[in-house]
Amino acid sequence: MSVTAAQGFTAAGIAAGIKESGGLDLALVVNQGPRLAAAGVFTANRVKAAPVLWSQQVLRGGQVAAVVLNSGGANACTGPEGFRDTHATAEKAGEVLGVSAGEVAVASTGLIGVRLPMDRLLPGIEKAASELSPHSGEKAAIAIKTTDTVHKTAVAKGDGWTVGGMAKGAGMLAPGLATMLVVLTTDADVDAAGLDEALRGATRTTFDRVDSDGCMSTNDTVLLLASGASGITPAPEAFAEAVRAVCDDLARQLIGDAEGASKDIRIEVINAASEDDAVEVGRSIARNNLLKCAIHGEDPNWGRVLSAIGTTSAAFDPDRLNVAINDVWVCRNGSVGDDRDLVDMRYREVRITADLAEGDASAVIWANDLTADYVHENSAYSS
Amino acid sequence: MSVTAAQGFTAAGIAAGIKESGGLDLALVVNQGPRLAAAGVFTANRVKAAPVLWSQQVLRGGQVAAVVLNSGGANACTGPEGFRDTHATAEKAGEVLGVSAGEVAVASTGLIGVRLPMDRLLPGIEKAASELSPHSGEKAAIAIKTTDTVHKTAVAKGDGWTVGGMAKGAGMLAPGLATMLVVLTTDADVDAAGLDEALRGATRTTFDRVDSDGCMSTNDTVLLLASGASGITPAPEAFAEAVRAVCDDLARQLIGDAEGASKDIRIEVINAASEDDAVEVGRSIARNNLLKCAIHGEDPNWGRVLSAIGTTSAAFDPDRLNVAINDVWVCRNGSVGDDRDLVDMRYREVRITADLAEGDASAVIWANDLTADYVHENSAYSS
Known part of the structure; x- marks a missing residue:
């Protein structure tokens, strides 16, 4: 091997x-x-x-x-x-x-x-x-x-x-x-x-x-x-x-195997106007510390997903955004969607789907949650 | 008042x-x-x-x-x-x-x-x-x-x-x-x-x-x-x-008063080619999670500062970068500078100075460290 x-x-x-x-x-x-x-x-x-x-x-x-x-x-x-x-x-x-x-x-x-x-x-x-x-x-x-x-x-x-x-x-x-x-x-x-x-x-x-x-x-x-x-x-x-x-x-x-992580987050951006848009939005979601903390806390906090999308230059209309967490569409048309209590986040893999409702391009970004263990490991390790 | x-x-x-x-x-x-x-x-x-x-x-x-x-x-x-x-x-x-x-x-x-x-x-x-x-x-x-x-x-x-x-x-x-x-x-x-x-x-x-x-x-x-x-x-x-x-x-x-923070980090970028460059570099340093963890651990980890500068589009030569932490120039000319053990990081305020050696523009960005308390507060609070 x-x-x-x-x-x-x-x-x-x-x-x-x-x-x-x-x-x-x-x-x-x-x-x-x-x-x-x-x-x-x-x-x-x-x-x-x-x-x-x-x-x-x-x-x-x-x-x-x-x-x-x-x-x-x-x-x-x-x-x-x-x-x-x-x-x-x-x-x-x-x-x-x-x-x-x-x-x-x-x-x-x-x-x-x-x-x-x-x-x-x-x-x-x-x-x-x-x-x-x-x-x-x-x-x-x-x-x-x-x-x-x-x-x-x-x-x-x-x-x-x-x-x-x-x-x-x-x-x-x-x-x-x-x-x-x-x-x-x-x-x-x-x-x-x-x-x-x-x-x-x-x-x-x-x-x-x-x-x-x-x-x-x-x-x-x-x-x-x-x-x-x-x-x-x-x-x-x-x-x-x-x-x-x-x-x-x-x-x-x-x-x-990322340092201190307890979740692997698969972020799929769909219906983007271009692949570049999909990647930009995916990375913005992947890097949002507040969202990463929420995922660690098993909190399907879709507001933080929208907040991250809003910082990008990608084509989208805030009132047409849809977000699913583990396949539950908790945000529809930029507002409250299905019941967030339906989202089961017990497992290591968490799937976030962000639908930009603009085109047919897509991209997948993988990220991790943000944990106290990450902080401990990187406070002590001089690299 | x-x-x-x-x-x-x-x-x-x-x-x-x-x-x-x-x-x-x-x-x-x-x-x-x-x-x-x-x-x-x-x-x-x-x-x-x-x-x-x-x-x-x-x-x-x-x-x-x-x-x-x-x-x-x-x-x-x-x-x-x-x-x-x-x-x-x-x-x-x-x-x-x-x-x-x-x-x-x-x-x-x-x-x-x-x-x-x-x-x-x-x-x-x-x-x-x-x-x-x-x-x-x-x-x-x-x-x-x-x-x-x-x-x-x-x-x-x-x-x-x-x-x-x-x-x-x-x-x-x-x-x-x-x-x-x-x-x-x-x-x-x-x-x-x-x-x-x-x-x-x-x-x-x-x-x-x-x-x-x-x-x-x-x-x-x-x-x-x-x-x-x-x-x-x-x-x-x-x-x-x-x-x-x-x-x-x-x-x-x-x-x-930032959530969970134990340090206030004053990042001053000096000798930048433009104020935009100074701000871009300052923000990149401010957002580097690994550096924020190091500051929390009172570790004067200047390598993470250089690594953050390296992700920007600002004008600089990697071999001419200088970095001071609390006024100790721990990095000179992109390499090891003064003894990092001279850096006293016991106090809440930490000063990072990044010298781009390109011009005479500067900017100050304030940031916080990344702590386990931040993670705890934002794992539990749905906002």
């Missing part, structure tokens, strides 16, 4: 001593080819961590031979020294693996504004290289966890080819990608341009539409590596759908 | 039975002239409560003889019936006071999506009218409270003239105005155009720059009424400054 579900990939997950806990904190994913094609999507945050700046350069070449990922430190806001640390990481991996440093992507997650302990990280790369195996995909997925309570992997099977992947991310999830590090691998024989198209199409409606707490990370990285080891070039639609399925699965796992 | 500090105004605050608690819930403010000039600023939320829609119409005439305010119900998202309720409120006040209903502004606050108990509200107007007094400004300020723990009043004295006011608001504070009802009165002899200019100038840098929780209300209303009773027409600059001072005082009181 994980990043080694597809043929042509090995991985390792080891404890390099970056985390004070002594837990697994360094992952290595190696593409053994024959193809080394790759595509990447990165945070839209203009304050980007050193590994993001580095990996963006690497991806311009369309080839990735290996990915080094560490938890325990984001290497963000660390200045030129931080960039040199990332460069040294790629150089070390290139040397140990016998590949060009320019084909080694790097991803980091953890505290912002702290230098990485290079005296531990560099020997860790040697150790990880010595443990590379096609059976260590799960260990790699464990090594990239920070506040994640579980590791996240997914796989989709095509006709003779496979897409697999791993993800980490539990806080700072937001549009423009979240604090998520995601590595997807495939043995399909697809070139860099084909990977790029499939990956951008997939992230646009999956990772880009989860919004746990409205906060955008400096480190988000989603990579898709192809080994071509299956020798099969799938139809572009089938390949795109497999990548989308794996991204969707991982994105839902991120929401399901 | 309050709305009766200026000559020519009477007020009342009574219990009409709108609130289940039996507390004061209906306020009346009457301008006895000789002038009845008025200006108003309302929520930018496109989902507007019935009293906002009504009062916007009233203010177009530039004359307000009286304001009826109620707590215990927002009369928002109540459809055509809700608008009729507001109309009936103005008609009743007009009839009792012998003025035109078209010169009676109405403001409501409380639950969204619930009709007001008109069988109690209308008799309440008669009762309030019978208790009008130039000494009841404080009672009026108490009657508009919802989750406010204290009532809020302020006054500024000119040379022979006065500006006074009252405010309510404890949650949903956000740009574009907050769930705030504010009535300002003055005995200065200023026409509607002069009031409008002073009021818009004042709210732009005061109420529009407090952001407790990023949520914009359906009911925000700020009114400024002039009686002209002092017979003095102040210099426009002096009048504008007095209005600004009262608004600033009340805005700070709103932040100081």
Whole structure:
């Protein structure tokens, strides 16, 4: 499973001593080819961590031979020294693996504004290289966890080819990608341009539409590596759908494990004039702290949904808005609808449907509730 | 003090039975002239409560003889019936006071999506009218409270003239105005155009720059009424400054009483390329839930400040950003600055300074931290 579900990939997950806990904190994913094609999507945050700046350069070449990922430190806001640390990481991996440093992507997650302990990280790369195996995909997925309570992997099977992947991310999830590090691998024989198209199409409606707490990370990285080891070039639609399925699965796992959350909120905006309108309204609802508190309290507070819709620039008439919570239309025509006592909110998944009554576009955004546990976790954790 | 500090105004605050608690819930403010000039600023939320829609119409005439305010119900998202309720409120006040209903502004606050108990509200107007007094400004300020723990009043004295006011608001504070009802009165002899200019100038840098929780209300209303009773027409600059001072005082009181907050955060953005950039960056910082949690935990987490700046469209170079927390420059040139252990965060007020190093524009935004108490209060309170 994980990043080694597809043929042509090995991985390792080891404890390099970056985390004070002594837990697994360094992952290595190696593409053994024959193809080394790759595509990447990165945070839209203009304050980007050193590994993001580095990996963006690497991806311009369309080839990735290996990915080094560490938890325990984001290497963000660390200045030129931080960039040199990332460069040294790629150089070390290139040397140990016998590949060009320019084909080694790097991803980091953890505290912002702290230098990485290079005296531990560099020997860790040697150790990880010595443990590379096609059976260590799960260990790699464990090594990239920070506040994640579980590791996240997914796989989709095509006709003779496979897409697999791993993800980490539990806080700072937001549009423009979240604090998520995601590595997807495939043995399909697809070139860099084909990977790029499939990956951008997939992230646009999956990772880009989860919004746990409205906060955008400096480190988000989603990579898709192809080994071509299956020798099969799938139809572009089938390949795109497999990548989308794996991204969707991982994105839902991120929401399901968001820091302190007690509810997963599926916000579907329907009958919007455009998809952009639907996404804007969905995000506004997803980020409304008062609504997120109400959902936590199992209170079907549709007034807060309308209040959030009202702050957008989307096309709508306030007197024609309809809102359902768990399929009960508690707001009709901008006013009181069906009895709110009919709404059963005991379960973790809560569905909000916002009908803009303007057109036929729609979008789904996933979010979480706002809880005292979220506050406690993020008051104490300096990241 | 309050709305009766200026000559020519009477007020009342009574219990009409709108609130289940039996507390004061209906306020009346009457301008006895000789002038009845008025200006108003309302929520930018496109989902507007019935009293906002009504009062916007009233203010177009530039004359307000009286304001009826109620707590215990927002009369928002109540459809055509809700608008009729507001109309009936103005008609009743007009009839009792012998003025035109078209010169009676109405403001409501409380639950969204619930009709007001008109069988109690209308008799309440008669009762309030019978208790009008130039000494009841404080009672009026108490009657508009919802989750406010204290009532809020302020006054500024000119040379022979006065500006006074009252405010309510404890949650949903956000740009574009907050769930705030504010009535300002003055005995200065200023026409509607002069009031409008002073009021818009004042709210732009005061109420529009407090952001407790990023949520914009359906009911925000700020009114400024002039009686002209002092017979003095102040210099426009002096009048504008007095209005600004009262608004600033009340805005700070709103932040100081925000739901569940334990910190008041003063965010000053300096050296921005434009004031718009400064405000955009300030709001992004003010709304970052992770940062708000960190401040609650007294953690000078400047990485979260940079991460918030990075999501804006403002002009800046990530490698030239500087951030101070309580005057300690913990981030210099986008990287680690002075020792974060030097930052003392024990006190309620926390100052964040973000230096964009691009120009000479600046702005101050006030915000609050995010606490478990905020979550508890807003999980249980359906508003």
